[in-house]
Amino acid sequence: MVSMDSESAKREDAAKEAAKLVLANPSLDLEDLKKRLCEKYRIADALKSSEILAKIPEGERTVAVMKALRLRPVRTISGVTPIAIMSYSDCPHGRCTYCPRGEYAAQSYTGREPAALRAIQNKFDSGKQALSRMDHLEAIGHKVEKCELIVMGGTFNSQPKDYQENFMKGAFDAFNGFESASLREAIDANEKAKRRVVGVTFETRPDWCKEKHIDEILEMGGTRVEMGVQVLNDAIYEKVHRGHSVQDVVDETRILKDASLKVLYHMMPGLYQNEKEDVAMFRQLFSDERFRPDMLKIYPTLVIPGTQLYEEWKKGEFRTYSSEEAAAVIAEASEYIPKYVRVMRMQRDIPVQLIAGGMRKSNLRQLVDAEMKKKGVKCKCIRCRESGLSRLKNLGEVDEKRVKMERISYDASGGREEFLSFEDEANELLLGFVRLRIPGEVGKNRPHRKEIDSKTALIRELHVYGQEVAVGKEADNELQVQHKGYGLKLLREAERIAKEEFDKKKMIVISGVGAREYYYKFGYKLEGPYVSKFL
Template sequence: MSSYQFHGQHLCPTSMRAIRARYDPYLQTRHRVEQLKQLGHSVDKVEFIVMGGTFMALPEDYRDSFIRNLHDALSGHTSNNVAEAVRYSEHSNTKCVGITIETRPDYCLKRHLSDMLSYGCTRLEIGVQSVYEDVARDTNRGHTVRAVCESFHLAKDAGFKVVAHMMPDLPNVGMERDIEQFIEFFENPAFRPDGLKLYPTLVIRGTGLYELWKTGRYKSYTPSALVDLVARILALVPPWTRVYRVQRDIPMPLVSSGVEHGNLRELALARMKDMGTECRDVRTREVGIQEIHHKVRPYQVELVRRDYVANGGWETFLSYEDPEQDILIGLLRLRCCSPQSFRPELKGGVSIVRELHVYGSVVPVSSRDPSKFQHQGFGMMLMEEAERIARDEHGSSKLAVISGVGTRNYYRKMGYELAGPYMVKDLYGPGMD
């Protein structure tokens, strides 16, 4: 998985690679794939993250050119438009299994979502920062918290996975109010994201916050207090949510005040042990992480189902797990779309699979490795159960999947056909009960 940037980003490692390639998306992709190949990694599956700004605020022709070049860099074809690039990318030896785009609630409207679907985008990272209207106003977010809720609803009804960026330690919030906002974030059905990136506030020279800090009107949490806060937040995360990051990848010399440790997640998890709490997010429980850090493998694997309401729809989180050891092997996110779903392909009794993922070491496409969990049938079994729930419980006549461009053939083997940007199956077709 690699990140791809456009002009104007801070100097993290991704930015440095982008600068070396002069921000050319084609060169960024080719260079990174070659680099990973030389390091001995399998590169037949690639996930793009278009990060570091509001990509959807850029001119349409630039966006189209950028996405076209990402796909063309994998296929080797020179395309005239995005649709052509996606068609060739679908059959590339190096498969694009997903594209993530960072955006804002005000650039996550219907037209933006439809554009992103045409790109092959499957996951959105939405800048939220705070659930408090006064904080959004005082930090000049330029949008309301209500807009956040509306963007989550629209995005999930279009099938996207939603990852939220949240920023504790903003001015005039305080520790207890920070904790309260995360309780609200995970328990209020208007929020409930699929994933979280936790970015504690950093004071960087040249910003308005720097001036507040310099004059003593803003003070960051102490390092110990911040570890405590992150530990308390991680204890709140539900088992269907993945915590992708707990701090920004910004060189410390650029930071005047804020996070002082480069291993904040590790420190928070250690603090949780002292507090007698645990983190049960997707990342902590996934089989690959458990094997690496705890040298444990699943023994008794079973299908686990968790249902919840979020953003106007009925969500079902299906997973294969070892409940005794709390190890996660694979997951599926199924949604019974709300009547407000705006995509024509999802109207009239359609459920949608928003994510299917089997964890563990990467196994090349069309290969099997008995010691690994990918390509052992867990994905197909999760899809079969999703089809049953959609048909028998949702009363849906069709099941759609938001699929990475390079994984469409996987769904074709299960009877799905391309309809717009989705793979769709008639649940009452020939051979169905």
């Protein structure tokens, strides 16, 4: 009988040889290579790509090598590693007509989505979910040292306070690698952890983004809020039992931005609107200064058994878009999406066998791209111009000699937004950006946070794209743009504009706890949930 130590040693040797051969010739037949090496070293179970990758130095993990190993650098190519965890939450208002809730799942989920399956497998334990995801990503070659924590499931911030705090503490304990006595201690400890949380996102509803709710979100480390907006129509909200109004969306968007949070809208084309009405809705999103979110997730309406909408659909009272119709609507709507917006997703992760009506193809973004190509137009959104993604897809490379700082100024939610970015305009590539907000005047629309007065400017986001580079390390491969000085230049220019053009005396940054040390280097100090600096 072969000992475990002997088997492990043979796998190590096989992985080392495979790594050398892949580096020498990334176009080789990977499966044939694995088979030959298993025979040569007499290994019973096939080599894993992750074992081979572990033997390749980080600086040599090029696009070609990652593709040869059939691994996906796209998961961390935007500069941070997303870690999604799911709470076992419902919604306080009841249930919308289109909303699924699978057995053992949080409200609005079927229980068959990847994040939901991980949650169920880990009995909705936040720490176990986070560890499971981080360990998996590390095994397939991704760095997990700069992470964005995404809290999903129902309306999390409507749950009992103790549940929220214990759930978030468990997650931060997982990133820290040890247990803290309280959520506050766990958050503060993450400043110096190996696995740092540089952003926290909460999914919620517009009527759960009042001032007191936002204060609680900030206390839990929140930096971004995803609001289920769906449509901009009060009659439809009433029809689907949504439980809030368009005015709630307007008011809470302003309050969120004036608290320095990033704002993402979930939109649902096909929800009692035809193609023309849906395109008009997207046009209004960005022509009307009351809205203008920073990010979008576009989820064409699906009919799921067990919902009230399903009963309407069965009776012929509701019609859904086909995959092609949804793509055509989104392609036309994309012409109205500005350069300061990032379209994060274009469809939900619901398995096709659970969909009774609606689009059934899983490649909506590709269908939209093809439709736009037919029209001769290109999407201008942030995601479509990210330098790392473009390089990964062989769509173009940054010419750093032609990189220039660009500026877009626009009014939004009662304030002024300055979107500064480093771009290679010739190749239509984006390297990084900063969102600077000048809140509305004191009075009715005054920011409610005590840290923010009439002489305060806000940085709601500072992001440099490209494959994640660990905190304190230098870029070491062709996909990495971080830590080359672009972020500091954006920060300095935002400070200059705030001081010289708007006469502001203080800058507030909504920094994820794991990114605080970056700002400390430039004179910022902790102030409540923010870091701040006098200009």
